[in-house]
Amino acid sequence: MSIFVDASTKVIVHGLTGGQARFHGLRNRDYGTRVVAGVNPAKGGQEVEGIPVFATAAEARAATGATASFVAVPAKVAPASILEAAAAGVELVVCITEGIPAQDEARVYSELRHNHPGTRLIGPNCPGLISPGKCNIGITAGEIALAGGPVGIVSRSGTLTYQALYELKQMGIGVTTCVGIGGDPVPGTSFVDCLEAFEADPETRAVMMIGEIGGSEEEKAAQFVSERMTKPVVSYIAGVTAPPGRRMGHAGAIISGSKGTAQAKMEALRAAGVQVALNPTEAGQLMGEVVKAL
Amino acid sequence: MDLFEYQGKQYFARYGIPVSPGEVAVTPDEVVAAAERLGYPVVVKAQVQVGGRGKAGGIKLAADASEARAHAEAIIGMDIKGHVVKRVWVEHASDIAREYYASFTLDRGAKAHLAMVSARGGVDIEQVAEEDPLAIARLHVDPYLGFSHEQARKLVDEAGLDAEAREGAADVLVALHRCFVEGDADLVEVNPLVLTPDGRVHALDAKVTLDDNAAFRHPEWEELAAVAEMDERERLARQMGLQYVGLDGDVGIIANGAGLAMSTCDVVNQVGGRPANFLDIGGGASAEVMANALEVITSDTNVRSIFVNIFGGITRCEEVANGIVTALGRVDIAVPMVVRLDGTNADQGRQILSTVESDELITAPSMMDAARLAVELAGRAK
Numbered sequence: 001m002s003i004f005v006d007a008s009t010k011v012i013v014h015g016l017t018g019g020q021a022r023f024h025g026l027r028n029r030d031y032g033t034r035v036v037a038g039v040n041p042a043k044g045g046q047e048v049e050g051i052p053v054f055a056t057a058a059e060a061r062a063a064t065g066a067t068a069s070f071v072a073v074p075a076k077v078a079p080a081s082i083l084e085a086a087a088a089g090v091e092l093v094v095c096i097t098e099g100i101p102a103q104d105e106a107r108v109y110s111e112l113r114h115n116h117p118g119t120r121l122i123g124p125n126c127p128g129l130i131s132p133g134k135c136n137i138g139i140t141a142g143e144i145a146l147a148g149g150p151v152g153i154v155s156r157s158g159t160l161t162y163q164a165l166y167e168l169k170q171m172g173i174g175v176t177t178c179v180g181i182g183g184d185p186v187p188g189t190s191f192v193d194c195l196e197a198f199e200a201d202p203e204t205r206a207v208m209m210i211g212e213i214g215g216s217e218e219e220k221a222a223q224f225v226s227e228r229m230t231k232p233v234v235s236y237i238a239g240v241t242a243p244p245g246r247r248m249g250h251a252g253a254i255i256s257g258s259k260g261t262a263q264a265k266m267e268a269l270r271a272a273g274v275q276v277a278l279n280p281t282e283a284g285q286l287m288g289e290v291v292k293a294l
Numbered sequence: 295m296d297l298f299e300y301q302g303k304q305y306f307a308r309y310g311i312p313v314s315p316g317e318v319a320v321t322p323d324e325v326v327a328a329a330e331r332l333g334y335p336v337v338v339k340a341q342v343q344v345g346g347r348g349k350a351g352g353i354k355l356a357a358d359a360s361e362a363r364a365h366a367e368a369i370i371g372m373d374i375k376g377h378v379v380k381r382v383w384v385e386h387a388s389d390i391a392r393e394y395y396a397s398f399t400l401d402r403g404a405k406a407h408l409a410m411v412s413a414r415g416g417v418d419i420e421q422v423a424e425e426d427p428l429a430i431a432r433l434h435v436d437p438y439l440g441f442s443h444e445q446a447r448k449l450v451d452e453a454g455l456d457a458e459a460r461e462g463a464a465d466v467l468v469a470l471h472r473c474f475v476e477g478d479a480d481l482v483e484v485n486p487l488v489l490t491p492d493g494r495v496h497a498l499d500a501k502v503t504l505d506d507n508a509a510f511r512h513p514e515w516e517e518l519a520a521v522a523e524m525d526e527r528e529r530l531a532r533q534m535g536l537q538y539v540g541l542d543g544d545v546g547i548i549a550n551g552a553g554l555a556m557s558t559c560d561v562v563n564q565v566g567g568r569p570a571n572f573l574d575i576g577g578g579a580s581a582e583v584m585a586n587a588l589e590v591i592t593s594d595t596n597v598r599s600i601f602v603n604i605f606g607g608i609t610r611c612e613e614v615a616n617g618i619v620t621a622l623g624r625v626d627i628a629v630p631m632v633v634r635l636d637g638t639n640a641d642q643g644r645q646i647l648s649t650v651e652s653d654e655l656i657t658a659p660s661m662m663d664a665a666r667l668a669v670e671l672a673g674r675a676k
Contacts, residue, residue: 076510098576101478101508102400103437109405110438127607139607141638157553159605162637163661166605183552185402212553215402238556241563242572279561281662 002131002177003152003197003204004092004120009135010036010066012057012090014073014081017043021072024096024139025051028070031142033135036064039081057081057088070128070137071095078124079104086116093188094137095123105186112188121188127158127180130165138180140165148174149203150294151287154194155210156183156217160238160280164208167284173291176204183212191221199229206232206290208283209274211265213239218265226272232290233274236283237262295504298341300383301518302500306482309473311466312496316385325366326359328384334358335387338365342377350374355387381521388498392456393486395419395430396467398474407435407474409467411453416486441471455489462495463487478508527571527594534586536575543568544672546591546600546629548584550575550609558603561661567669570597575609584617589625598675600631601668603661604643611635611643619650630654630671634664 013025016038026049029035037060038048044055054060057069069085071078071093078097085093105124112119122129128138133147139158145165151173155161161180168175179194181187191209198204207229211218218237225233240262266276275290277283297305303313317328318341329336340352347353352374356362362384372379393416401408412430414422422429431453435441446464455463466487474482483501490496509515531538537552541559545567549555552574559569571594575587591600604614614635621627631654635643647657658664 075507099507101511102480102505103475103478103508106400106405106407106437110436114438141607144637155553157551157557158607159549159551159554159637160557162605162607163554163557166636185400186405210553212556217403220403236557238553238560241559241569242556279564279662280557281660 001201001203002134003194003201004122004129004177004179005068005131005135005137007134008034009068009092009137010034010064011137012037012039012060012064012066012069012085013051014039014057014069014071014085016040016048016051017046017053019072021070022048024072025070027142028136028138031136032133033137036066057084057090061088061090066090068092068094068137071097073097075099075101079108082108082121083111086112086119091119093119093121094126094128095121095188096126096128096138097123098125100124100184102185105184109186109188122179123182123188125184126182126187127161129177129179131177132175140178140180144169145178146172146174149176150174150205150291152176152194152198152201152204152207153178153210154191154198154207155180156212157210157238160210160236163280164210164283167280168287171284171288173288176201185215191217192224195221195224195229195233199231204231205294206234206287208287209233209235210283211235211237213237213242213262213265214260216260219268222268222272222274225269225274234277234283234287234290235269235274236277236280237265237269240278295506295515295519295522296343297500297502297504297518298343298521299339299500300341300381302502303383303497305477305502306473306497306500309477310469311473312494313500314385314388314496314498316383318381319366319384320370320381322363322366322370325382325384326362329356329359329362332384332386336362336384337387338362338369339383339385340369340372340374340379341381341383342374342379344375344377347374352379388488388496389491390488390498391491392459392489394453394455394459394463394489395485396463396470396487397481397483397485398471399481401434404434407437407441407471409433409435409441409449409471411449411455411463411467413454413456419485435471441468443468458493459489459495462489462493466495466497478505478512479503480505527590530593531573531590534583534590536573536583536587536590538590539572540594541569541571542596543570544596544598545668546570546594546597547603548573548575548587548591548600549603550605554603554605558601558661558665561665562601562669565662565666565669567665567672570594581613581617581620584614585621585624588618588621588627592625592627592629597629598672599629599668600627601664602631602633603664604633604635604637606635606637606640606643610638611640612646615643615646618655619646622650627654629675630656632656632658632664632668632671634658634661
């Protein structure tokens with residue numbers, strides 16, 4: 001088992017005809033992901049290395065029965081692509097695009113909730129997700145992940161996600177699903193969403209959670225762990241030595257309160273029974289011990 | 295990007311938020327000329343991006359030309375908490391009956407806009423929030439459904455603004471929300487929002503933080519950025535499209551992704567070193583970007599060693615390696631460099647680097663090993 005994707009997931013790649021979308025879309029297919037269609041409004045009817053390209057996501061879904069969309073188009077057009085995919089009825093949209101304006105992100109998040117509650121958005125500004133051996137949507141290098149579980153990974157940072165996969169592979173530990181939720185202000189999927197899914201997934205028996213400074217999602221995750229999780233959680237929070245972030249005026253200070261620092265997050269997680277590592281390597285070692293004891 | 299008060303007021307005016315007429319000035323002569331045009335009394339306000347200007351003597355009322363000149367001479371060049379005053383804003387003084395507070399920001403936790411209004415403006419709002427949280431009326435605004443005049447009016451009523459100010463304040467709030475959304479701000483804050491004795495409501499101060507990600511649809515921001523206050527290294531990095539924060543250590547850091555860059559700083563610190571900077575070269579970093587990053591790092595004379603920590607995803611390691619080779623030909627790198635490459639095309643990257651490897655350019659197999667080595671080399675260079 002895995003969360004959000006499996007071997008049957010069929011993927012539409014937006015912008016497959018060029019740039020990053022083509023590079024990573026084809027790499028995802030080479031990995032074994034069922035990439036069934038591309039979308040480009042100006043290039044419907046063409047093919048990219050045998051993958052049919054459609055003018056719209058709706059046509060692509062109708063023709064192929066796709067269940068997921070991979071959005072890797074530039075920030076100017078990514079919000080429209082996310083909404084187009086949701087309107088076409090796919091269950092999952094993975095958006096790796098960085099640099100989307102915060103106002104667009106907030107509006108898209110809210111519009112999905114109102115009009116397309118059946119669609120889950122992962123990202124933006126994330127590495128995507130991978131269920132090793134089954135499905136890889138995004139920019140994770142597939143060879144650094146070992147298949148089979150028992151660990152689920154959820155991370156806000158792209159490169160730290162790869163680091164975590166790599167550390168586990170070095171120890172011969174497999175992963176059910178690794179989800180990069182992205183570090184932007186309004187991610188479509190949160191730590192809590194992923195923890196909930198991992199808790200419900202029988203093959204996932206332990207979870208690694210990688211957070212960073214800012215916001216209060218790690219604190220919410222800590223609360224979820226203490227109230228609802230039965231599976232062990234190991235965590236690492238980046239940014240202990242980061243200079244205090246630029247304060248966003250008084251309004252920002254008021255809503256963030258004392259939350260947001262790495263220390264506050266680590267304390268909240270420890271209090272919830274999470275094992276907290278001080279660097280990615282230690283997180284891997286702690287998880288190694290957890291897995292041995294399962 | 296944080297705007298100066300005068301830029302914020304000009305930004306407000308574009309969205310129909312009433313502000314006092316005023317002008318920017320950089321010399322006492324300009325201040326007097328502006329004051330003559332605006333009509334006395336005027337207020338001369340230091341333009342610095344730091345709180346507590348008034349207490350520091352950076353805001354003064356002038357009744358005539360000689361007072362305006364005297365205040366201008368005192369304020370221009372003044373040092374307010376490390377910020378030197380380069381320009382002042384001269385505006386016609388407003389008669390104030392009451393002072394309120396209003397703001398919009400994004401509440402990340404609620405994934406919605408947050409409007410805050412208080413009848414207790416003109417003072418430190420954080421203190422108000424601490425002492426009397428109920429004195430601030432709050433409303434979450436759905437970013438898709440938007441903000442109506444009716445909601446604005448309810449919020450103003452709840453905040454207990456004076457009856458004669460409520461309709462005008464609601465109008466300002468609607469315009470302020472439009473400025474927040476269409477103007478792509480992370481924060482718009484008015485403190486104080488004032489009621490004049492003749493019943494008008496307008497913004498007496500303006501705090502605006504713009505979302506840099508939205509710069510592509512705001513060509514007018516270039517003008518605002520031209521006067522932004524920034525560390526020289528940060529300005530150079532920004533020109534090159536790099537995310538850079540200067541720190542005070544001696545190990546220069548280059549990593550891809552904000553998380554890994556932060557983690558690299560943490561790890562350097564854990565093994566006894568001190569990072570000189572945080573530098574994220576972002577996703578899809580090309581050879582050009584890598585060379586630029588090394589140029590920025592080596593412009594910092596405190597740097598004694600460089601730690602390049604790359605985990606390839608969207609960034610391809612062979613491009614990073616090529617970037618390092620290119621940079622060696624372009625930039626004079628006088629300090630040793632430790633490089634750790636993993637992920638997408640790491641083998642190709644390591645192979646490219648093996649052709650230039652030396653005592654001054656060392657590849658390390660793991661992040662912890664690389665950190666230890668970089669810290670040791672920085673220590674040896676002292």
